[in-house]
Amino acid sequence: MKKVSKDKIMINDKKALYDKAIRLSQICNACRYCEGFCAVFPAMEKRRDFDIKDMDYLANLCHQCGECLYACQYAPPHEFDITVARDFSAVRKESYKKFTTLKFLSSAFEKAGLVTAVLLLIVLAVFIGITSGSFNKDVSGNFYEVTSYNTMVSLFGIFALITLIVVVISCVKFARSIGFSGVRFIDWMSALKDALTLKNLGGHDYEGCTFPNGENRSNLRRYFHHFTFYGFLLCFIATCLAAFYDHILNYHAPYPFLSAPKLFGTIGGISLLIGCAGLFVLKLKADPELLDVKSLNVDYALIFMLFLSALTGLLLMLLRTTPVLSYILVLHLSTILSFFIIVPYSKMMHLFYRYLALVKNARECRLNTHN
Ligand code: SF4
Ligand code: SF4
Incomplete structure (x- = not known):
């Protein structure tokens, strides 16, 4: 045959x-x-x-x-x-696979769980190799005793830059393909408002949507998306503030609980945990007729990475002055770096492509045509 x-x-x-x-x-x-x-x-x-x-x-x-x-x-x-x-x-x-920048990596979307787990283990092994000397010594809550400032900045700086470039190229390819002619600033703003309020997940009149199984209308999915997105945003702001305090103000961690980086980080981390757990449960309860089984691993892989990032971040804050600091810090840094690397090959692209689709839709609604 x-x-x-x-x-x-x-x-x-x-x-x-x-x-x-x-x-x-x-x-x-x-x-x-x-x-x-x-x-x-x-x-x-x-x-x-x-x-x-x-x-x-x-x-x-x-x-x-x-x-x-x-x-x-x-x-x-x-x-x-x-x-x-x-x-x-x-x-x-x-579409995530088609518009991805390094095509040979697009199969990551097919085996998202496996790729994410292997990547996390590799990055973890690298960090353990770099920081192993700190595991048995008293680091007194100082991150830089575990891994040097230069290592952190260079590793995260390089991968963040690569990820940013890859994501931007993929987004440009997607936008060009679906057609962006005639898009104006007002369309970007209108789509931004829809995205930030998740208007479309609110049903007809903010009474909620029929996910996960059509039995009742509910806003739960919208709320869990909000927890996830804004939780992520607050964690990002907390990291930027901590870097600003450290490098510009010369004010070094640990910061008091009521300081801005800690407050943003705590609220953001807890929100992210709630959002991820909620989205995971809703996905589990979803009507199989709604789901593409082959896409589920992409969803679960992202939820897992976001949840682990938030959990290790919160643990880091709670256990900073204990002897386990080195272990938690290594796990947290490995999770965040793996997350940075996997972003262009993960469900995170949904965030960008959906926003671009909303921008195009705003333009079509404004002109009442698709041409
Ligand atoms: S096309 Fe999609 S968003 Fe619209 S009603 Fe159907 S499932 Fe919901
Ligand atoms: S074919 Fe079905 S899904 Fe499509 S518009 Fe008609 S009722 Fe809705």
Whole structure:
């Protein structure tokens, strides 16, 4: 029997995925029953024909609430097999792979759990190698006794810069592909407002969306996203403030509990833990009809990394003056550095692509056309 190459199977799978998404968009565009549910259906209605680029845009505009699944007369077991939430979830992951900057690393999206775990172990081994001399000595709460200032700054500086460049290039590729002509400043601002308030996750009138299983409307998913996003932001601000205190003001850690870096870090870390735990539980409870099983590992890998970052950060603060400081610091630094490295090959790209899809949508709504 003739052997079909793995590459050919992948190309066929990808084509089948986009063909199905295009077919369902054509059916939805004729049906139009769900036009008031979210931003996706009005965006579909601005088009007569659909291509792969439209699918990347519409899939990243969809927030997988599932409302259209529960309303659809053509959902399984109907032969049309319309499952917009699930199919768009699969297309979203395909878009992360397609627009990634170093293409050979795009398979990280397929094996997100494994890649994340291996990366974390490698980085952990490197940090243990660098800091092993500090494990048995009294470091008196001083991070730089565990790993030098220069090591920290150079490692994090280099990888943060590489990650930033890779993310920006991927975003430019995505924006160019879905089409950004005619986008104005007002569209960026309008999308920013939608993103910061998570307007689309609020349902029709902020009564919530139908995720995870369509039984009741709830704002829980929106709140957990808020906890995660703003928690992450507060932790980032705490790190910047600590660096500012240390390098500019020459005021070195440990800081008192009521200092700005500690307050931002504590509130941010706790928020991040709540958000990640909540999103994890909601995902577990989600209706299987809403989920693309092959995309779940990407979701769980990101939740795990964010949760571990927050947990080790909080432990670091609580246990700073104890003998376990060196161990916790090594685990925390390894988690954060692994997170930095994996960002362009993780579900974090959802943050950027979704925002860009919202910007394009704001432009389409302003001009009432997709051209
Ligand atoms: S999801 Fe179903 S009900 Fe909704 S627009 Fe599409 S075909 Fe119509
Ligand atoms: S799953 Fe929700 S956001 Fe996605 S197309 Fe359906 S109604 Fe819209």
